[in-house]
Amino acid sequence: MSFIKVENIFKSFGTAQVLNGISFEIGQGEQVALQGMSGSGKSTLLYILGGLDTADSGEIEVDNKKIENLSDEKLATFRNQSVGFVFQFHFLLPSMNCIDNMLLPAKIGGCKTKEVKKRILDLAKRLGVDHCLEKYPFEISGGEQQRINIIRAISLKPKILLCDEPTGNLDSKNSQKVVDLLKEISAEHNTTLIVVTHGAAVASQFTRKITIEDGRIIG
Amino acid sequence: MKLSFFSLLKIILEGKSSFRFLLGVIGSFSFSIAVILCTIGLMDGFESTLVKSLQRASGDLIIKGRDGFFHFDKKLKDLSQLELVKSITPIVQIEAFLISESVSRGVLVKGIDVDTFKQVTSLKVKLKNDEIVLGSEIAEKLNIKIGQEIVLTFASNSKKNQGSPILKSYKVSGFVNHGVYEKDLRFVYLDRKDLIELFNYTEDSANIALVKLPAYNNLDELKVFQHDLAFKISKDLKIETFWNEFRTLLDAVEIEKLSISMVLQLIVVVAIFNIVAFIIFISERKSQEFYLLRVLGLTIKSVINFWFTVLLAVWFVSCIISIGLTSIFNILLMNLSVFKLPGDIYVLSRLTIDLTLNDYLIVFGAALGWILLIGCVSILRMRSRTLLQGIRQEFS
Numbered sequence: 001m002s003f004i005k006v007e008n009i010f011k012s013f014g015t016a017q018v019l020n021g022i023s024f025e026i027g028q029g030e031q032v033a034l035q036g037m038s039g040s041g042k043s044t045l046l047y048i049l050g051g052l053d054t055a056d057s058g059e060i061e062v063d064n065k066k067i068e069n070l071s072d073e074k075l076a077t078f079r080n081q082s083v084g085f086v087f088q089f090h091f092l093l094p095s096m097n098c099i100d101n102m103l104l105p106a107k108i109g110g111c112k113t114k115e116v117k118k119r120i121l122d123l124a125k126r127l128g129v130d131h132c133l134e135k136y137p138f139e140i141s142g143g144e145q146q147r148i149n150i151i152r153a154i155s156l157k158p159k160i161l162l163c164d165e166p167t168g169n170l171d172s173k174n175s176q177k178v179v180d181l182l183k184e185i186s187a188e189h190n191t192t193l194i195v196v197t198h199g200a201a202v203a204s205q206f207t208r209k210i211t212i213e214d215g216r217i218i219g
Numbered sequence: 220m221k222l223s224f225f226s227l228l229k230i231i232l233e234g235k236s237s238f239r240f241l242l243g244v245i246g247s248f249s250f251s252i253a254v255i256l257c258t259i260g261l262m263d264g265f266e267s268t269l270v271k272s273l274q275r276a277s278g279d280l281i282i283k284g285r286d287g288f289f290h291f292d293k294k295l296k297d298l299s300q301l302e303l304v305k306s307i308t309p310i311v312q313i314e315a316f317l318i319s320e321s322v323s324r325g326v327l328v329k330g331i332d333v334d335t336f337k338q339v340t341s342l343k344v345k346l347k348n349d350e351i352v353l354g355s356e357i358a359e360k361l362n363i364k365i366g367q368e369i370v371l372t373f374a375s376n377s378k379k380n381q382g383s384p385i386l387k388s389y390k391v392s393g394f395v396n397h398g399v400y401e402k403d404l405r406f407v408y409l410d411r412k413d414l415i416e417l418f419n420y421t422e423d424s425a426n427i428a429l430v431k432l433p434a435y436n437n438l439d440e441l442k443v444f445q446h447d448l449a450f451k452i453s454k455d456l457k458i459e460t461f462w463n464e465f466r467t468l469l470d471a472v473e474i475e476k477l478s479i480s481m482v483l484q485l486i487v488v489v490a491i492f493n494i495v496a497f498i499i500f501i502s503e504r505k506s507q508e509f510y511l512l513r514v515l516g517l518t519i520k521s522v523i524n525f526w527f528t529v530l531l532a533v534w535f536v537s538c539i540i541s542i543g544l545t546s547i548f549n550i551l552l553m554n555l556s557v558f559k560l561p562g563d564i565y566v567l568s569r570l571t572i573d574l575t576l577n578d579y580l581i582v583f584g585a586a587l588g589w590i591l592l593i594g595c596v597s598i599l600r601m602r603s604r605t606l607l608q609g610i611r612q613e614f615s
């Protein structure tokens with residue numbers, strides 16, 4: 001049974017047609033690489049799936065919920081509770097230390113931070129960034145920042161983990177570590193993982209690949 | 220636990236420039252509000268000080284003979300028996316020249332009955348036979364000391380000696396301060412009996428009577444007393460309120476207050492532009508933070524609520540600071556010699572800031588209106604960029 005169902009999605013920016021009738025289904029816990037050239041529309045598709053933007057037409061169903069019908073408030077709750085985002089630029093707030101950065105989704109969602117904090121501490125220990133908790137983002141390395149970013153994304157046990165070029169800013173060694181980590185976490189929690197990448201090496205590590213070109217799925 | 224207002228505030232104020240900008244915004248806004256408060260307060264202060272001073276020197280109502288002199292005992296003495304009147308005092312008022320050490324000045328001589336005069340006015344006048352009390356400014360101008368002899372020159376009222384003056388010397392027994400420059404410069408007080416004797420008037424002659432009313436709450440109530448009393452006195456007498464002689468000036472001050480307050484709104488608008496600049500500065504500088512928080516689930520409603528809370532806090536803090544600034548200016552106004560006014564131009568020699576609760580409510584209300592109006596426009600401008608556009612621009 002499909003967990004994410006995308007049907008005939010169209011999206012344009014001005015005169016540029018970015019998505020041109022995209023349809024696919026992804027099952028719960030599935031790990032998918034969304035690949036394509038720069039400007040092919042893969043990131044736009046990812047953001048629409050994550051509720052950061054809306055399609056011009058078509059339907060998107062996530063966990064039996066049609067997200068195009070959700071209000072701004074409900075979309076915000078959807079982003080907070082159901083989706084975890086990992087960006088290429090692992091943006092952490094410079095005015096907060098790492099633990100506060102990781103607790104942000106919990107605070108925004110009004111969750112019990114005690115439980116979330118325990119989970120975050122366990123993850124930090126497991127990912128080897130427990131020594132960074134009280135440090136500020138500028139005091140830690142790029143690799144550590146990306147791991148903190150991943151912990152923040154999964155801190156509320158989202159059903160979907162959406163990653164936009166998560167390794168784009170890392171060297172090959174760290175890239176491999178991050179991909180392994182994302183797959184491991186996804187498998188562990190049955191989280192649907194969608195990774196946008198234009199690198200064939202990263203895409204090859206996923207069992208399912210969706211290739212987009214000029215706003216259409218070609219493979 | 221929710222993401223608190225202070226957590227968001229900490230995010231936007233991270234960095235010295237943001238914090239300094241906010242301080243500047245609060246400083247300029249509170250200064251603008253203080254300027255308006257001080258201006259309105261000065262005008263109110265002028266009005267209330269003048270009204271109090273006039274009341275102090277003239278009681279509540281002034282009765283004048285339409286044809287000059289009248290018989291006080293016959294026409295008005297019985298008024299004091301009415302519940303409507305607390306006390307009444309007759310006055311003989313004549314123009315004269317005061318001569319002191321070969322310097323002369325025109326004065327208004329007021330012949331008073333000391334006992335009843337004290338009941339009606341708040342002026343402290345002590346007089347014996349052939350003694351005179353002078354307004355404080357005239358004494359200062361002519362350098363007259365207590366105990367000194369001065370001469371008053373009156374025009375003769377006798378047909379036989381028409382054109383020739385009547386000269387009489389008096390001993391200065393004291394000075395009186397009316398609180399109104401013009402009165403302090405022109406008024407001198409004698410015993411009414413002295414004047415009646417000098418001009419051979421009948422014993423109950425007067426051309427003015429001052430009336431003290433029972434307690435009243437406001438000047439409108441006083442006008443009702445005036446109206447009621449007008450029916451109880453002879454038609455050849457007219458009755459005026461104590462502020463009547465300065466009515467035009469007081470009306471002008473009211474109109475001036477309104478127009479200046481409206482013009483001064485421009486200062487608030489200028490300060491509001493600082494606030495708009497602050498919102499734009501923070502929105503641009505901290506847009507990554509705001510877009511990230513929205514990606515993580517913060518609603519646009521929460522962002523707008525946060526900004527409105529910031530604006531209300533800026534307004535509230537500015538109002539408090541402006542009250543402090545106004546008080547400091549008032550202290551300086553009352554104590555520094557540089558703020559002493561030329562009384563011949565401004566009627567009063569010193570001004571104070573007098574603000575009522577209404578004044579504060581109007582000024583603070585107008586400032587709040589401006590901040591919400593322009594703040595709304597600036598905040599709604601943020602909605603024009605979609606979340607995706609924002610993320611693309613900020614994170615690429």
